């Protein structure tokens with residue numbers, strides 16, 4: 001067998017970022033967790049990052065640390081501009097460093113993205129240009145405002161270094177304030193800070209210069225940039241390379257972290273956390289081009305690459321080919337904190353793979369809630385739920401899990417890993433529950449990796465699986481397990497409309513798309529990912545789909561970080577969106593659609609089929625008889641109320657920890 005490090009000689013080699021030695025080339029990029037308390041790093045942060053440091057990465061870049069109160073934006077945002085941050089940051093740094101990883105902090109002013117409602121301040125930007133149609137109009141910054149931002153960066157940088165962090169990343173990317181100055185889309189100034197590239201670079205350069213001069217030549221200071229904004233009229237790679245060459249020659253930098261995108265309410269934003277619909281190859285040329293430009297300018301600074309890296313093999317390839325010096329994996333580590341360690345130990349099949357769904361991480365970020373992960377229910381609750389095997393039960397129980405969907409599978413393997421004797425009954429002939437429907441949709445196939453991971457875990461931990469075993473209360477009572485976990489899911493409700501024409505549910509539409517004909521009226525009553533996935537799939541099959549939703553939005557329970565790209569794809573595929581519409585009557589020939597804003601009704605005759613996406617009903621009929629028989633009953637997932645795989649997995653883990 002080859003030595004693990006011999007498999008990844010480049011990715012596992014140490015690297016110098018200025019005077020900082022990092023043990024290997026894999027890092028966790030900054031990602032806002034919303035775990036902050038009183039604008040300070042919390043115990044939750046500590047447990048979260050310690051686990052990822054222990055998992056083998058070389059460095060962790062702590063999430064966006066605000067340099068001023070006017071860009072806090074939300075209660076959980078972390079600030080670095082007051083001295084009370086020093087103590088909690090010191091504890092965090094010590095915890096990460098004790099595991100052998102370096103801790104850097106990302107310092108940031110968000111500029112126009114912050115609408116100011118939280119601190120009741122005006123939003124700041126280079127020019128009065130909003131980032132989206134729903135956002136606040138920013139105040140065009142004066143030279144005094146710019147000095148305040150420079151001072152905020154310097155103060156924050158000093159505090160973080162005093163706290164013992166190993167270095168800093170100044171945020172010049174992702175469309176935050178400094179990129180807003182750099183980008184012609186957001187900077188329309190006519191003074192010395194607008195117009196030519198040199199002028200647009202002036203303020204970001206002044207910030208970086210001030211931080212370098214305050215911290216001295218030995219501190220590890222890098223920047224994060226967007227190699228491309230992926231929006232017409234915005235920054236593109238050649239201009240970014242030219243700006244970086246100027247910047248790196250003017251101020252010594254210890255690394256350049258190349259991401260992409262801008263906070264721009266368009267496709268651009270969706271590229272930042274590209275979901276499973278993106279081909280990651282579209283980002284891979286960016287770091288190499290920046291690296292070449294820096295080398296050509298005589299500033300051969302280490303270049304970091306990010307976005308949709310899943311494995312050390314991919315990182316090894318990028319670094320070996322000279323396209324990057326380090327590779328970042330944010331969501332891959334949210335999903336699997338021990339990605340590096342498990343890979344090096346040859347335990348790849350135990351890795352919980354990030355499925356690039358954006359449901360738990362980006363979805364919660366958008367809601368200003370603590371981030372979660374669909375495949376890793378422990379993300380963000382590491383201090384409460386240790387690895388299952390690390391909290392073995394003192395009293396092994398005979399546990400019967402009823403239902404082999406995501407909730408039942410998670411409950412089964414987690415309970416078994418804790419030492420319980422677990423048997424799982426599944427009525428169907430395969431595991432996976434509703435996730436199996438994804439097999440019909442190639443564009444969502446990556447979701448099935450969750451199922452694969454759960455299946456492997458169930459097998460690894462010795463769960464006895466009985467397929468085709470339909471549970472009834474009598475059989476369970478006769479078996480008398482110590483505890484029953486009900487994960488029986490939910491059942492579709494037959495959809496219907498006045499008029500009596502045939503109406504398909506989404507399962508039926510997926511099963512027999514030919515029966516739908518060509519023109520499909522799709523009423524979405526849920527706003528969920530399932531609807532979005534089926535609509536896109538039907539469009540991929542060449543159908544003309546119109547999506548009717550009763551509210552003023554479409555797919556309203558999915559995240560903007562994905563839907564800004566999906567809406568572009570749906571448009572390209574000819575899908576029509578009709579918000580504020582309710583289907584009223586369908587006789588198989590004519591469809592009546594009500595405009596709910598005014599009550600007008602339109603009759604459509606160019607419709608072949610009607611599909612209605614609606615919530616299932618909880619399959620909870622076993623609960624009462626089992627409880628009446630004195631059986632200990634726990635429940636997880638849709639049998640409580642129909643929701644998504646994220647809630648199912650989390651609740652499945654929860655019941656297993658409670659046993």
Ligand SMILES: Cc1cc2nc3c(=O)[nH]c(=O)nc-3n(C[C@H](O)[C@H](O)[C@H](O)COP(=O)(O)O)c2cc1C
Nearest residue numbers: 029030031032063064307308329330331361362365
């Ligand atoms: C939940 C979440 C929060 C993020 N917050 C930040 C942030 O605070 N600062 C930043 O520069 N990038 C942030 N990012 C972007 C990541 O650093 C990274 O560039 C992106 O997720 C793509 O890398 P990945 O595919 O490895 O996740 C965030 C990403 C996610 C998923």
Ligand code: SF4
Nearest residue numbers: 354355357358360373
């Ligand atoms: S929620 Fe989805 S995209 Fe986010 S880290 Fe988890 S698996 Fe990956």
